[in-house]
Amino acid sequence: MAFRLTPHERGFYPLFTRAAENIARAADDLATLVAAPPAERPELARRVKDAENAGDELTHEIMVKLNKTFVTPFDREDIYRLTSSLDDVVDAMEEAADRIVLYRLGELPAGMKTQTDVLRRAAAATAEAMPQLATMSKLQEYWVHVNSLEDEGDAAYRALLEELLCPPGDVDAAGVLTILKLKEVVDTLEEAADAFETVANTVESIAVKES
Amino acid sequence: MAFRLTPHERGFYPLFTRAAENIARAADDLATLVAAPPAERPELARRVKDAENAGDELTHEIMVKLNKTFVTPFDREDIYRLTSSLDDVVDAMEEAADRIVLYRLGELPAGMKTQTDVLRRAAAATAEAMPQLATMSKLQEYWVHVNSLEDEGDAAYRALLEELLCPPGDVDAAGVLTILKLKEVVDTLEEAADAFETVANTVESIAVKES
Amino acid sequence: MAFRLTPHERGFYPLFTRAAENIARAADDLATLVAAPPAERPELARRVKDAENAGDELTHEIMVKLNKTFVTPFDREDIYRLTSSLDDVVDAMEEAADRIVLYRLGELPAGMKTQTDVLRRAAAATAEAMPQLATMSKLQEYWVHVNSLEDEGDAAYRALLEELLCPPGDVDAAGVLTILKLKEVVDTLEEAADAFETVANTVESIAVKES
Numbered sequence: 001m002a003f004r005l006t007p008h009e010r011g012f013y014p015l016f017t018r019a020a021e022n023i024a025r026a027a028d029d030l031a032t033l034v035a036a037p038p039a040e041r042p043e044l045a046r047r048v049k050d051a052e053n054a055g056d057e058l059t060h061e062i063m064v065k066l067n068k069t070f071v072t073p074f075d076r077e078d079i080y081r082l083t084s085s086l087d088d089v090v091d092a093m094e095e096a097a098d099r100i101v102l103y104r105l106g107e108l109p110a111g112m113k114t115q116t117d118v119l120r121r122a123a124a125a126t127a128e129a130m131p132q133l134a135t136m137s138k139l140q141e142y143w144v145h146v147n148s149l150e151d152e153g154d155a156a157y158r159a160l161l162e163e164l165l166c167p168p169g170d171v172d173a174a175g176v177l178t179i180l181k182l183k184e185v186v187d188t189l190e191e192a193a194d195a196f197e198t199v200a201n202t203v204e205s206i207a208v209k210e211s
Numbered sequence: 212m213a214f215r216l217t218p219h220e221r222g223f224y225p226l227f228t229r230a231a232e233n234i235a236r237a238a239d240d241l242a243t244l245v246a247a248p249p250a251e252r253p254e255l256a257r258r259v260k261d262a263e264n265a266g267d268e269l270t271h272e273i274m275v276k277l278n279k280t281f282v283t284p285f286d287r288e289d290i291y292r293l294t295s296s297l298d299d300v301v302d303a304m305e306e307a308a309d310r311i312v313l314y315r316l317g318e319l320p321a322g323m324k325t326q327t328d329v330l331r332r333a334a335a336a337t338a339e340a341m342p343q344l345a346t347m348s349k350l351q352e353y354w355v356h357v358n359s360l361e362d363e364g365d366a367a368y369r370a371l372l373e374e375l376l377c378p379p380g381d382v383d384a385a386g387v388l389t390i391l392k393l394k395e396v397v398d399t400l401e402e403a404a405d406a407f408e409t410v411a412n413t414v415e416s417i418a419v420k421e422s
Numbered sequence: 423m424a425f426r427l428t429p430h431e432r433g434f435y436p437l438f439t440r441a442a443e444n445i446a447r448a449a450d451d452l453a454t455l456v457a458a459p460p461a462e463r464p465e466l467a468r469r470v471k472d473a474e475n476a477g478d479e480l481t482h483e484i485m486v487k488l489n490k491t492f493v494t495p496f497d498r499e500d501i502y503r504l505t506s507s508l509d510d511v512v513d514a515m516e517e518a519a520d521r522i523v524l525y526r527l528g529e530l531p532a533g534m535k536t537q538t539d540v541l542r543r544a545a546a547a548t549a550e551a552m553p554q555l556a557t558m559s560k561l562q563e564y565w566v567h568v569n570s571l572e573d574e575g576d577a578a579y580r581a582l583l584e585e586l587l588c589p590p591g592d593v594d595a596a597g598v599l600t601i602l603k604l605k606e607v608v609d610t611l612e613e614a615a616d617a618f619e620t621v622a623n624t625v626e627s628i629a630v631k632e633s
Contacts, residue, residue, distance in 0.1 A: 177390070274623075
């Protein structure tokens, strides 16, 4: 089921690449934010918010292109899913950055840095893979890599849940409130990692159909 | 890609319109419930529950029609998404109403009234837009309007999160439990607003394909 | 819209059946886990985890087959939805089992046993229904049954929410932390029940198209 693409239809690839590069920048800023002292976080959260807005515009551009293109380079539903899951990644990253600042969180658990490091690496791999959709080369390496990063993220996530919800000593009401806030951030970072896995699975679907 | 529709296939529009009008009534009852004293809430929650049941029947009717119709007025997946997201709206509204009563909540934060007012306005706009799908007129106004309402809802939501999770004074265990309950309701109302945005984005997809 | 299937394309049915039988085993282990003393839970959670891994492999096998098959026995999107929702069921069951062990929970509320009993019965019904997709027989009984199980699960879920979040006496910070943990498990079990409903609705979609 290989396609010959007209230049017009090829226009999807650069848009996916730009969406993934935008996510890679947001992931860098998010990782920096999680490692930064509280005073420097609002500026970094603003940058992640800007990336979310840029991502929304790219999502919109891809969807309009999809709706106006009769013959698409791969299945319409695959394009739809790829676009939606890239959008989910940046939405979750923005939400995590926003909540850290909104809830005026102090020191963050070390495991959160592992989570954002996993996101940073998954984002870099995704940005590298997107241009390869045009030639369908080396994509298997990519999705195997993202799936193993997801396992790493999942281990960090479970360790964080145990650390937060089973604290060693006594906890007071203010402590429980802090746990609530941190858990929300940690859950949202895990959602971003899951969304990267959906991106990788969709790329696999596309590649298998083309093979 | 314009279609000529037989009367049979046109049957989707009245169903979407009825689903949206049903949601508009539920949104009015939900807004009334949030502003009402606790004693009046159970009756209003029952009305929202009735609307959810009516919505389920409409969803089922649309899905059966979709599965039995060979040529649909627009893409099957768009009909599927539009129906699902209308269903998500009323499910979230019903869940919010139910939890307020189930958790025997007392006074509700003022920001929750802003949330339900946004939902009421988004529902009215959606009920007005659905019949316009038949002629594809004035739909852009609609989705721009819903997207701006979503921004308004999001601002109210973030302010509520900050208010709930960063209370000014000391908080005790019972207070944290109340925060947990209120946060669940506030999150669910935000889900309803997000589902309206999905409705509007799907309408945009349909309209762009037809243009 | 009836299809004649080649032996090759019929290969989807055994895969759906195996996926559902795998879920039925996981549901039995999960129900046993919830009724078991804490010391016996880790071994049972490992078995549910094994089932999740087996489910992931089946999901992958179905997706590869779907992507390589030009003519599918029913709509590609229906196969995709059925596979995804079966996967969601086992993911949620694994997550619930894992959190019970990870959070070192002691005695569990009786209502949780009702939840896992509903899951066990929905899983058995689904495993019985999957082979019937090949002949489209007795499927209506199945989805009516699963929808009524979902109602039963929902009633148990709401009763648990009220029990957990509106405890009769005073509660301290440690108690609120326990409520947080239990609520996460209860919510996840409800997600599994919802995913069974999506499985049943998708089966209904498929059957209506074929009728």
